[in-house]
């Protein structure tokens with residue numbers, strides 16, 4: 627594919643450097659970024675400015691940024707082909723975000739369900755940044771005129787907001803500056819649930835360590851967590867329909883199929899009517915085969931912080947080259963230059 631064709635299609639996605647990375651982050655997001663590098667010019671951003679919308683310990687934040695960069699590289703994102711960079715090192719993100727704050731409408735942001743979930747009953751006391759978080763996300767995307775954004779199901783609403791902001795900007799200034807970015811919701815971008823409760827998503831904010839498998843878990847830890855994963859007393863059902871009332875069983879099979887990139891049905895057929903112990907034994911091996919090499923590589927990379935910081939710095943310089951031009955165009959269009 628020629629460079630010109632690649633530029634017409636540009637991918638951008640972001641991962642927050644909060645907490646360690648777990649199997650849900652990998653199977654639902656990072657793993658699906660990898661094949662996109664072949665088709666699109668790709669930018670993958672460590673979104674530290676999004677992370678600080680809730681409190682982050684300063685000394686931990688730096689280490690977590692390196693961890694996300696390490697996870698990107700260990701999962702197969704090639705820093706020579708894609709731009710791996712750090713949001714706060716490209717100051718144009720916040721500059722464009724301010725302008726977009728003046729384009730986005732209160733009513734649009736009031737509808738964002740993630741804010742409602744995260745703020746909960748504490749609405750008066752959360753940061754203003756948590757509320758305007760989706761505008762910064764729109765800025766991340768629009769600053770590179772990204773055309774495609776791979777995200778998990780939970781980020782779809784934020785992407786729709788980005789399209790609304792881009793559309794309004796183009797209309798207000800009567801200039802077709804921004805493409806309307808398309809979400810890429812991967813077909814087998816699995817939604818991975820907690821190992822302790824199949825109705826809750828696997829998340830780093832869960833209080834139980836046994837609810838999630840971290841990418842850096844040892845083989846022993848993976849074994850233990852799968853052994854302790856919640857299941858039903860009876861064997862696996864004979865029909866897929868019955869899984870609707872067995873969220874934990876469904877989750878284990880989902881993890882299995884996502885790790886192997888095989889159809890859910892074919893994995894289900896293999897284990898229908900069998901005991902959970904058999905499924906768990908095989909699943910442990912499947913997860914270890916998939917995750918352990920990535921975890922090992924991550925640990926190796928994290929041992930060389932200077933290398934990771936260099937990757938982020940170089941990536942940020944490359945990103946900045948694109949960002950400067952787009953921000954300049956925005957300044958000219960809005961009369962700010």
Ligand code: ADP
Pocket residue numbers: 641642650651652653654655777778779780781815816817818819827828829830831
């Ligand atoms: P967490 O919920 O653990 O705080 P984030 O919100 O930082 O994770 O998510 C980072 C990325 O990983 C997002 O693209 C999100 O869609 C994806 N992701 C997070 N948890 C899961 C999960 N349990 N299953 C699938 N994808 C997930």
Ligand code: TRP
Pocket residue numbers: 638639640641642673676762763766767775776777781784
């Ligand atoms: N909001 C995303 C999340 O929580 C992270 C993110 C920030 C992002 N900026 C982005 C994702 C731009 C895609 C594109 O997962």
